Amino acid sequence: MSWTAEELHSYQRAARRRQQAEQQQVAQRRARAWELARQAATKLKAEFGVERVMAFGSLTHADRFTQWSDIDLAVWGLTDRNWLRASAAVRVGDIEINLVDVQTCTPEVLASIEHEGVPL
Numbered sequence: 001m002s003w004t005a006e007e008l009h010s011y012q013r014a015a016r017r018r019q020q021a022e023q024q025q026v027a028q029r030r031a032r033a034w035e036l037a038r039q040a041a042t043k044l045k046a047e048f049g050v051e052r053v054m055a056f057g058s059l060t061h062a063d064r065f066t067q068w069s070d071i072d073l074a075v076w077g078l079t080d081r082n083w084l085r086a087s088a089a090v091r092v093g094d095i096e097i098n099l100v101d102v103q104t105c106t107p108e109v110l111a112s113i114e115h116e117g118v119p120l
Contacts, residue, residue: 054117
């Protein structure tokens with residue numbers, strides 16, 4: 001298939017517009033994810049006695065966050081008795097939130113959370 005210079009230029013412009021729109025949507029989703037993460041941390045501390053919450057994973061790296069990314073939160077202080085209720089309580093937004101109990105992490109995962117995580 002051969003394209004004229006004008007057709008190729010038109011295609012490239014459209015591709016750039018699509019890419020810019022996708023980047024804008026991802027940026028808006030990431031901003032929404034940070035908002036939900038902060039709300040979840042506040043709720044976990046106030047209602048479930050959590051001592052500390054850190055965001056980690058793709059949320060903390062703009063270049064890794066995509067339109068399919070979720071929110072990963074490391075938590076200190078949840079108990080077996082309130083784990084399920086706390087997990088359900090923070091799943092109120094349009095982006096999935098995963099709670100990670102630092103007491104059950106491998107030392108490598110915990111080190112990564114401590115190194116790259118963002119306190120909330």
